[in-house]
Each structure stands twice: as structure tokens, then as C-alpha cells.
Amino acid sequence: MLKKYLTEEMVQFKEEAKNWEEAIQLASEPLLKNHLIEKEYIDTMIENVKNLGPYIVLLPKFAMPHARPENGVNQLGLSLLILENGVQFDGGKFANVFLVLAAPDKESHLTLLSELSTVLSSQEKVDALASAKNYQEIFVILEEEAK
Amino acid sequence: MKILVVCGNGLGSSFMMSLNVQKAMKELNIEGSCSHTDLASSKSEQADYYIGSPEIMDQLNDGKRKVISLINMFSLDEIKKALTTHILEG
Structure with a gap:
């Protein structure tokens, strides 16, 4: 399932981003395109982090806006989006992998997330x-x- | 025992975290249920323990709720350790 959605077109590699806001914007571009x-979705993701803190950094290095x-x-x-040099969030959290999730309802993405959860449970991966x-x-x- | 996993939106990270918390509960033989929700709804939902990232737990912690913060919500070791300290030995 993950493979079906993360096609080559949806994956980007960049050296760096100015800040976490730019990282989220860059990471979202293929979805927008x-x-x-x-565009409202990108603005809301950034707004959420400003309001609630960097809870999207699910584990060190990995953010899921x-x-x-x-x-x-x-x-x-x-x-x-994979950044060679990561970005810092308020409070010191750091991430260089940005996986943007766009879910159209409360259920359709849960299979994807269970698969993702298995990947993220492995520090090696x-x-x-x-x-x-x-x-x-x-x-x-x-x-x-x-x- | 009711554990509520909380994240900002209640549709992504809390779901994944609840999968891992359930796994940890099973391994530690903790009887009970584990559901997930967003920050706003969690404020009106009763639970024995609330689990989530430090930013979210800070906003939920009113001195009365029992909150558990996790840095890496995918580390089964960290979750088991947290559940052991807060629940089994708490």
C-alpha cells in the first residue's frame, strides 16, 4: 500500500530547507501539483504546529505533517521529502524526513498508517x-x- | 483501565501510537482498553491515563489528569518502560 502511494513523483530529495515551515511547503508540493x-491544507498544517507545538515529529528525525x-x-x-540537512523545531526537536499525509476521511488512510507504523518501529528502517x-x-x- | 492516546488531530499519529500502546499493554499483561482521539475531544473524555507527545501532554495536564509523555511513540521499549513506571509501579 505505501508503495502504491509513494510513487517516484511523490518523493523528493533536497539538500536543505530554510526552516520547518519551508520544509513542510516543499514536502507538500507533489500533492498540490x-x-x-x-493550498489551504499546507497553511493549516503549518498553523497547527504553531498552535500545538511540533507534535508532528513522531520520533527523532521523522515528521508527519x-x-x-x-x-x-x-x-x-x-x-x-528527505533533507540532507534537517531542520529544527521550537523546543529542540529535529527532523529531516517529512512525510505529508493527506487523508480525505477518518478511515481510508488507516491501512497505510498501520504499514507505516511497522516501518517506524524499526530503528534500522x-x-x-x-x-x-x-x-x-x-x-x-x-x-x-x-x- | 482505560488509556486514551491523544494527538493534535486525532486521525493520524494517535492511531499509530495506539497500535503500539496496545501491543505494549498485551506484553505487560495490562488489562483494559486503549482508544485514540484529538486534543480538543480528549479534554471532555474520561480516562485513567492519557498518553501522547510532550507538547500535547503539556496542554492536557491540569494537575488532575494522569498523563504520560512519549518521545518516540514507535519504540515499544519506551512505551513499555513508561507504562511500567506510571501504571504498574505507580
Whole structure:
């Protein structure tokens, strides 16, 4: 499932971002370009972090920006940004992997998240994601999960 | 025993965290239920323990609720340790 959504087009590699706001914007671009989300969704994700703190950093290095379905989601989608140099959040949390989740309702994404949860439970896989240099490496990590 | 896993929106991270908390509860033989919700709704929902990221727990902690903060919500070790300290030995 993860592989079906994280196609090559949805995965980007960049050296750095100015700050976490820019990282979320960059990471969301493929979703916006393919009309899976509206611009409002990006603004809301950033606003949420400003209001609630960097709770989207689910574990060291890994952030999953997201907002609610009614904040501008058209279709279920995932996009991934890997930064060579990560960004710092208020309070000292740090992330260089940004996986943007766009969920159109409360259920359709749960299978994806269960799969993702298995990936993130393995420190080895998280490290591999955080240091991935190209799509092929990401594909291999996701491929193993599908077995 | 009712454990409520809380995140900002109640549709992403809290769901994944609850999968891991359930796993940890099973391994530690803690009887009870574990559900997940968003910060706003959690304020009006009763639970024995509230679990979530430190930012969210700070906003929920009113001195009366029992809150447990997790740094890495995917580390089964960290969750088990937290449940042991707060619930089994608490």
C-alpha cells in the first residue's frame, strides 16, 4: 500500500530547507501539483504546529505533517521529502524526513498508517529512510515491508 | 483501565501510537482498553491515563489528569518502560 502511494513523483530529495515551515511547503508540493490537496491544507498544517507545538515529529528525525480532511484534502495521498540537512523545531526537536499525509476521511488512510507504523518501529528502517539518497533506496525499504 | 492516546488531530499519529500502546499493554499483561482521539475531544473524555507527545501532554495536564509523555511513540521499549513506571509501579 505505501508503495502504491509513494510513487517516484511523490518523493523528493533536497539538500536543505530554510526552516520547518519551508520544509513542510516543499514536502507538500507533489500533492498540490497533482491536486490531491488545496493550498489551504499546507497553511493549516503549518498553523497547527504553531498552535500545538511540533507534535508532528513522531520520533527523532521523522515528521508527519498533516491536518484534518476538511482543511482541503481532495484525495488520499502521501508525499515524502528527505533533507540532507534537517531542520529544527521550537523546543529542540529535529527532523529531516517529512512525510505529508493527506487523508480525505477518518478511515481510508488507516491501512497505510498501520504499514507505516511497522516501518517506524524499526530503528534500522528509520535510519535508512533518513539517509536515503535516491528513490531506489526508498523503494527497497517499502518493498521489504510489503513482503 | 482505560488509556486514551491523544494527538493534535486525532486521525493520524494517535492511531499509530495506539497500535503500539496496545501491543505494549498485551506484553505487560495490562488489562483494559486503549482508544485514540484529538486534543480538543480528549479534554471532555474520561480516562485513567492519557498518553501522547510532550507538547500535547503539556496542554492536557491540569494537575488532575494522569498523563504520560512519549518521545518516540514507535519504540515499544519506551512505551513499555513508561507504562511500567506510571501504571504498574505507580
